[in-house]
Amino acid sequence: xxxxxxxxxxxxxxxxxxxxxxxSERRNKIRAFLLVAPLLVFxxxxxxxxxxxxxxxxxxxxxxxxxxxxxFEKYKKWDRQDLPSEELYKTMFFEVKEGSGFSVGKAxxxxxxxxxxxxxxxxxxKRKFKxxxxxxxxxxxxAIDKRWADIEYWKALGVMVDPTTAGYYLNAVDLxxxxxxxxxxxxxxxxxxxxxxxxxxKVSLLVMFFCLILGYPISYLLSTLPLKYSNLxxxxxxxxxxxSLLVRTVAWMVMLQQKGVFNNLLVTAHIIADENRFKLMxxxxxxxxxxxxxxxxxxxxxxxxxxxxxxxxxxxxxxxxGASPLHAFWKVYMPNSVPGISAGCMLVFILAIGxxxxxxxxxxxxxxxxxNWIAYHLKTTLNxxxxxxxxxxxxxxxxxxxxxxxKLVGIENIKLG
Amino acid sequence: MATSDSFVKxxxxxxxxxxxxxxxxxxxVDIPKGEFLTMLGPSGxxxxxxxxxxxxFETPTSGEIYLEGEAINKIPPNKRGIGMVxxxxxxxxxxxxxxxxxxxxxxxxxxxSDIEEKVKKTLDMVELGDFGNRMPLQLSGGQxxxxxxxxxxxxxxxxxxxxxxxxxxxxxxxxxxxxxIKHIHERIGITVVYVTHDxxxxxxxxxxxxxxxxxxxxxxxxxxxxxxxxxxxxxxNFIGENNxxxxxxxxxNGKNCVVTTDxxxxxxxxxxxxxxxxxxxxxxxxxxxxxxxxxxxxxxxSFNAKVKELIYLGDHIRTRVEVCxxxxxxxxxxxxxxxxxxxxxxxxxxxxxxSDSRALDLG
Numbered sequence: 001x002x003x004x005x006x007x008x009x010x011x012x013x014x015x016x017x018x019x020x021x022x023x024s025e026r027r028n029k030i031r032a033f034l035l036v037a038p039l040l041v042f043x044x045x046x047x048x049x050x051x052x053x054x055x056x057x058x059x060x061x062x063x064x065x066x067x068x069x070x071x072f073e074k075y076k077k078w079d080r081q082d083l084p085s086e087e088l089y090k091t092m093f094f095e096v097k098e099g100s101g102f103s104v105g106k107a108x109x110x111x112x113x114x115x116x117x118x119x120x121x122x123x124x125x126k127r128k129f130k131x132x133x134x135x136x137x138x139x140x141x142x143a144i145d146k147r148w149a150d151i152e153y154w155k156a157l158g159v160m161v162d163p164t165t166a167g168y169y170l171n172a173v174d175l176x177x178x179x180x181x182x183x184x185x186x187x188x189x190x191x192x193x194x195x196x197x198x199x200x201x202k203v204s205l206l207v208m209f210f211c212l213i214l215g216y217p218i219s220y221l222l223s224t225l226p227l228k229y230s231n232l233x234x235x236x237x238x239x240x241x242x243x244s245l246l247v248r249t250v251a252w253m254v255m256l257q258q259k260g261v262f263n264n265l266l267v268t269a270h271i272i273a274d275e276n277r278f279k280l281m282x283x284x285x286x287x288x289x290x291x292x293x294x295x296x297x298x299x300x301x302x303x304x305x306x307x308x309x310x311x312x313x314x315x316x317x318x319x320x321x322g323a324s325p326l327h328a329f330w331k332v333y334m335p336n337s338v339p340g341i342s343a344g345c346m347l348v349f350i351l352a353i354g355x356x357x358x359x360x361x362x363x364x365x366x367x368x369x370x371x372n373w374i375a376y377h378l379k380t381t382l383n384x385x386x387x388x389x390x391x392x393x394x395x396x397x398x399x400x401x402x403x404x405x406x407k408l409v410g411i412e413n414i415k416l417g
Numbered sequence: 418m419a420t421s422d423s424f425v426k427x428x429x430x431x432x433x434x435x436x437x438x439x440x441x442x443x444x445x446v447d448i449p450k451g452e453f454l455t456m457l458g459p460s461g462x463x464x465x466x467x468x469x470x471x472x473x474f475e476t477p478t479s480g481e482i483y484l485e486g487e488a489i490n491k492i493p494p495n496k497r498g499i500g501m502v503x504x505x506x507x508x509x510x511x512x513x514x515x516x517x518x519x520x521x522x523x524x525x526x527x528x529x530s531d532i533e534e535k536v537k538k539t540l541d542m543v544e545l546g547d548f549g550n551r552m553p554l555q556l557s558g559g560q561x562x563x564x565x566x567x568x569x570x571x572x573x574x575x576x577x578x579x580x581x582x583x584x585x586x587x588x589x590x591x592x593x594x595x596x597x598i599k600h601i602h603e604r605i606g607i608t609v610v611y612v613t614h615d616x617x618x619x620x621x622x623x624x625x626x627x628x629x630x631x632x633x634x635x636x637x638x639x640x641x642x643x644x645x646x647x648x649x650x651x652x653x654n655f656i657g658e659n660n661x662x663x664x665x666x667x668x669x670n671g672k673n674c675v676v677t678t679d680x681x682x683x684x685x686x687x688x689x690x691x692x693x694x695x696x697x698x699x700x701x702x703x704x705x706x707x708x709x710x711x712x713x714x715x716x717x718x719s720f721n722a723k724v725k726e727l728i729y730l731g732d733h734i735r736t737r738v739e740v741c742x743x744x745x746x747x748x749x750x751x752x753x754x755x756x757x758x759x760x761x762x763x764x765x766x767x768x769x770x771x772s773d774s775r776a777l778d779l780g
Contacts, residue, residue: 313507321521
């Protein structure tokens with residue numbers, strides 16, 4: 001029997017019920033936490049921290065300030081009208097001369113983003129500064145290279161004074177700071193990203209659309225067939241899933257290239273002339289075809305699992321109430337499959353927008369997506385700031401799309417199974 | 418050939434799904450206009466298949482179905498003008514109650530004000546006038562059931578089919594809905610074909626009941642006839658409670674016959690489903706038609722029995738006795754002075770009239 005005293009209920013042991021409940025619940029909470037702890041740590045280390053680091057990197061501009069601290073200190077006092085005074089030249093001279101080759105080298109790369117020419121100027125200067133022992137330095141520096149007398153170079157340093165910058169984001173959409181820190185468009189021949197962004201969205205939307213067109217009927221069939229047939233069909237759908245991505249992509253290269261299986265068949269069958277072979281490989285078309293095939297299961301699976309739950313009685317009821325089969329499908333079946341359509345489209349679109357390996361292999365010059373530029377800057381130019389900005393924009397776009405989707409359809413309407 | 422007594426006609430209908438087993442065998446039924454016909458039977462007896470053929474979702478393998486004299490085998494379900502209440506209701510979950518009801522009317526291209534009026538009127542009929550803007554899943558099971566009923570009636574179909582519509586409701590609600598459906602049927606006079614496996618549901622609501630077993634109609638008649646005068650052992654057993662005594666026909670005498678049980682007791686019964694002397698037969702009789710220790714001597718059948726078990730049920734005492742070699746024989750003894758004297762193990766005299774015991778097939 002529980003003792004009921006004024007206001008507080010005691011357990012049989014005489015401990016207040018609330019305390020006892022908390023105690024017994026605490027054990028469950030600890031157990032639950034311990035169960036997820038390994039995954040939590042894993043995600044923290046391999047996912048959340050790198051993403052945080054990436055976001056920081058996309059705006060971080062503090063390195064240069066650590067290489068030339070005194071120069072930037074003096075720089076802030078400069079009026080930016082006439083050439084700087086002897087003092088600023090002197091400070092710069094010593095920090096370049098005495099700085100380590102590595103850190104100066106790394107800084108020049110950043111300076112070159114602000115104004116190209118800085119890198120070669122400093123490389124040359126660092127070598128020649130060794131011969132200069134005493135001032136005044138301004139004239140001697142200009143004597144080494146006339147660019148020291150060009151105020152544009154000095155002005156360009158102003159972009160880097162702040163420890164943070166939006167420069168990488170500007171670059172990611174074909175803009176940049178000019179030497180006066182005004183936002184201007186990149187030179188015509190250097191505008192590549194806007195074009196790539198549009199292409200990335202276009203390809204992703206098309207892939208999503210084709211996956212839906214191809215996946216919807218097959219999912220419908222899967223959900224209505226008796227189990228023994230639907231299992232077989234399901235294996236056919238999933239088989240590519242279990243095959244290596246690279247193998248599949250290379251197989252498509254064999255199929256689609258100009259002397260490939262598909263074109264040869266058409267030529268042999270005299271459907272097209274030998275000189276009119278379709279250009280299906282190493283372009284945007286190839287990217288779309290191959291990505292559609294690779295991402296199709298991600299559309300079929302959510303669609304199937306949702307359609308499986310739609311009672312065949314809904315269609316029957318609609319027919320019974322007098323609707324034609326087409327009307328019944330459009331007004332009754334389709335709306336009930338929307339959660340599957342949303343989930344499939346979201347999944348395919350998200351996967352497509354960041355796709356890298358397939359466009360890399362089959363896309364040629366014309367089929368490159370934003371992922372390929374990220375990889376390029378990551379591996380080749382080592383402009384990680386720009387990589388981070390491109391990645392952050394992708395992340396931001398997805399977040400916005402997700403938000404819009406949630407407003408329009410409601411995230412609870414997504415069903416993966 | 419539209420006649421008043423065959424609004425719906427099944428003519429020699431067979432149905433097989435796999436080409437090996439007939440789920441419906443040689444079905445011949447005539448349903449007059451305005452009738453409430455229930456198809457009753459255990460699962461797998463072919464009753465739902467029959468309903469689906471009538472609705473147009475299954476095609477007869479052979480034979481023809483007529484609706485108002487018109488052969489409908491080749492008419493698709495959406496052109497039959499038959500209303501249907503589905504198992505689990507099949508209300509469209511993405512539409513409100515109003516939109517669900519308006520669906521068949523919009524398909525028929527009625528104008529907006531007519532639709533609104535009809536939806537309102539039908540919802541009021543099932544007492545859900547205030548629920549039009551709810552989504553079906555926000556309603557209780559009983560309310561959903563009413564909406565489904567309303568949706569099947571709103572477009573004024575010629576015929577309404579109901580496929581175990583009350584199966585998902587709890588007992589009390591189910592009974593209440595039985596009366597409501599019955600009253601709506603009486604009020605609007607529509608023809609209803611109803612499928613259930615619940616015999617009390619069938620007895621409550623129907624004008625006629627068709628008892629299905631093994632793809633065939635075993636008996637089709639009004640509820641009272643079905644209960645009082647079952648024509649074979651399956652029907653006797655399926656409808657209500659029933660005592661069965663097995664034996665061999667000893668003699669036939671006009672409409673009566675004598676069946677000798679394996680223990681040698683002679684039971685005088687109505688000759689219903691036996692043909693000749695020597696046939697095996699099941700004698701069926703209702704527990705409430707058996708008297709215990711009756712002083713009356715007008716009974717053709719009178720046997721000594723031993724009380725095995727007494728179960729107190731308030732208004733009556735369910736008494737299990739052993740008689741004529743059957744120890745599962747049930748007698749319902751009214752809870753009056755007579756019942757008070759019964760004790761387990763006591764010897765009693767059981768008696769019943771020949772007209773209450775029916776000699777049927779072996780079953």
